[in-house]
Amino acid sequence: NAGVTQTPKFQVLKTGQSMTLQCAQDMNHNSMYWYRQDPGMGLRLIYYSASEGTTDKGEVPNGYNVSRLNKREFSLRLESAAPSQTSVYFCASRGAGAEEQYFGPGTRLTVT
Amino acid sequence: GENVEQHPSTLSVQEGDSAVIKCTYSDSASNYFPWYKQELGKGPQLIIDIRSNVGEKKDQRIAVTLNKTAKHFSLHITETQPEDSAVYFCAASNTGFQKLVFGTGTRLLVSP
Numbered sequence: 001n002a003g004v005t006q007t008p009k010f011q012v013l014k015t016g017q018s019m020t021l022q023c024a025q026d027m028n029h030n031s032m033y034w035y036r037q038d039p040g041m042g043l044r045l046i047y048y049s050a051s052e053g054t055t056d057k058g059e060v061p062n063g064y065n066v067s068r069l070n071k072r073e074f075s076l077r078l079e080s081a082a083p084s085q086t087s088v089y090f091c092a093s094r095g096a097g098a099e100e101q102y103f104g105p106g107t108r109l110t111v112t
Numbered sequence: 113g114e115n116v117e118q119h120p121s122t123l124s125v126q127e128g129d130s131a132v133i134k135c136t137y138s139d140s141a142s143n144y145f146p147w148y149k150q151e152l153g154k155g156p157q158l159i160i161d162i163r164s165n166v167g168e169k170k171d172q173r174i175a176v177t178l179n180k181t182a183k184h185f186s187l188h189i190t191e192t193q194p195e196d197s198a199v200y201f202c203a204a205s206n207t208g209f210q211k212l213v214f215g216t217g218t219r220l221l222v223s224p
Contacts, residue, residue, distance in 0.1 A: 004155070031210065040121070042201060042216040043156070050210055058211065059113075090155050099144055099205075101212065103155030 002026055004104035006091050012110045013081045021076040021107050023091030031094040032074035033101065034058075034066060036087040043090065049074055081111045114139040116204050118215030125192050126223055133218045135202035136184040142206040145178060145185045150199045150217075159200075160187070192222045 007022045025032065030051045035043040035058075045058030047066040055066050063085060065077045074093075078085060088108050092101040115138040125131050137145075143164040148156035162169045162176045162185065169176050173192075178185040189196055199219050203212040 040216060042118075042214040044214070045211060048211065059213075092155075099146065099161060100158045103148075103157065105153075105155050 004091055004093055004102050006089075006104040006107050008107060009105070010108050012112065013078075014112055015082060017081050018077070018079050019081065019109075020078075021089055021091075021109075022073070023075065023104060024073045025091075025093040025102070026072065027093060027095065027102065028071070029093035029102075030071070030096045032068065033092040033094070034064075034074070034076045035090045035092065036060065036085075037090060037106075038087050046076065046089075078109075081109075083111045085109065086111045114142060114204055114206060114213040116202060116213050116215040118202050118218060120218060121216065122219045122221070124221045124223065127192060127194060129192055129222075131189045131192050131196070131220055131222075133187045133200055133202070133220070134184060135186070135204075135215050136182075137204040137213075138183065139204070139206050140180075140183065142204040144205040145176070146203050146205075146212070147174075147176060147187050148201045148203065148214075150201065152198075156201060189220075192220075194222050194224055196220060197222045 004025045033048040034046040049055045049068040052071045091104040094101045118135045146161035149159045150156040175188040199217045202215040
């Protein structure tokens with residue numbers, strides 16, 4: 001039981017390049033989330049998916065797109081990376097009727 | 113929308129001392145208040161949570177108190193140990209637990 005896994009762990013992009021961050025959970029959770037973590041700003045919600053087939057914007061969605069590929073997988077795409085998107089990205093999941101969110105280990109992204 | 117403020121941003125204590133971290137929230141409809149611990153290079157992990165119908169909750173050396181009238185809640189760690197050193201985040205939720213709004217984090221350093 002791996003919990004929430006994220007790939008890659010580290011990534012360096014040049015401005016304008018695109019990439020997709022992958023997230024998968026093996027806990028049969030309905031809800032999945034993408035956050036970014038910046039120094040002094042805590043965790044901010046980018047997008048979330050309350051259930052398979054649905055996605056909604058969070059606090060900071062601009063510049064990102066998401067896909068809930070199936071119940072296990074929730075990907076985050078940067079179409080044209082900008083230096084302001086340099087951050088640590090965390091994926092999380094939550095079971096139906098439960099409160100706790102389980103977080104992955106994070107992806108550290110640097111955009112130069 | 114909900115806004116969560118957290119203080120202090122850094123806290124240094126000696127081993128064996130107590131540590132207190134405080135958070136305030138703005139939305140009186142919030143009814144779930146978790147605390148997460150994040151160790152270096154890892155994702156946040158839930159350590160304790162409290163619902164709005166409870167004033168205090170304890171789990172061994174950790175306790176959380178909630179004052180609904182004043183809209184603030186606090187994390188108390190007694191008999192601190194070096195392994196308590198980490199970043200701690202408070203959060204609040206008011207939408208059927210779908211979305212959490214996080215505070216900006218407190219870096220706790222426990223010196224031997």
